[in-house]
Amino acid sequence: MREDRQLSPAEQDAFGAELDALRNRTLADLGAADARYIRRIRSATRLSALAGRLLLLAGWFPPTWLLGSLLLGLAKILDNMELGHNVMHGQYDWMNDPELSGRTFEWDIAGPGDFWRHTHNHIHHTYTNVLGMDDDIGYGVVRLFPEQRWKPYYRWQPLWVTIQALLFQYSVAVQHLRLDQYFKGRMSREELRPLLKQFNGKIARQWAKDYLFFPLLALLLGANALAVLAGNVVANLIRNLWTFAIIFCGHFTEQAAVFSPCVLEGERRGHWYLRQMRGSSNLEGGRLFHILTGNLSHQIEHHLFPDLPARRYAELAVEVREIAQRYGQTYNSGSFAAQFGSVLKRIWVYRLPNAV
Incomplete structure (x- = not known):
């Protein structure tokens, strides 16, 4: 397990000030290269989708x-990770491009963008890895830390996780409904x-597009509708499994930490930064790998x-790693x-109660 040096309030303030300065320098440097990059990602997403759908019209060959x-x-x-996730964080709002507005962007996934902006941008990023407040810790069905209270159904969590991975877009979508609160009478x-109406409407549109419109279009064009339908199913499975793996690797590795709600009492800016760093994990790889992860391979940053x-x-990441080392903090990469x-190990180990 990680052994980070405990920082005094003054050290926390200094730590936060260094990261604030780094953020401000980067903000001041944003410009044409950043705008050109995200527009290229948008174009690559559209071209890849068009090419894929055209090739599926060739049938089972x-x-x-x-x-x-x-x-x-x-x-x-690409639409889910490097485009949608990042645009919806408001990373490109400074461009004033209506198609890249974090407040209105809608992505090609079952969960409505408004749901994600609340559960992810607000709840998760505010209460990162705080037990009882960050619903992303196990998404309500998986026990990943010994600090989580054990429940009997966790014995079967390797099965629950497998189902969750295959249907990950729906797991993310249903999170905002807070069905646990409904069934508890809260x-x-x-x-x-109204939440169910929005939820059902988005899923209906996604299913109509992938599993009705394009197969019917193939039928009208004399192509094999079943081949198109199967291709859409496989494409969604590929996206689901990939996003599941990247997101779980970013939050639930061996070195990731969770926190008691008491840490939020009078939390200083520097401690907020520490909590984000201690609860996150990076992945190493090349430029293409980072793009495919939506750069969530740099989950710490x-x-x-x-x-x-x-x-x-x-x-x-180069400067963040150096700052972390100077302050005696683990840079989990x-x-x-x-x-x-290490994620799979957590899933297996914490399916059982803690040893007495």
């Missing part, structure tokens, strides 16, 4: 069907009804600076294989 499914899956990953039917363009995280392996 293995090379074209496989490539079409992969390209469509790539488009969904939310009325009247409060739940994302949690420190969620509103800075994610393409900047790699350069920020490792290969995808090592970090994901």
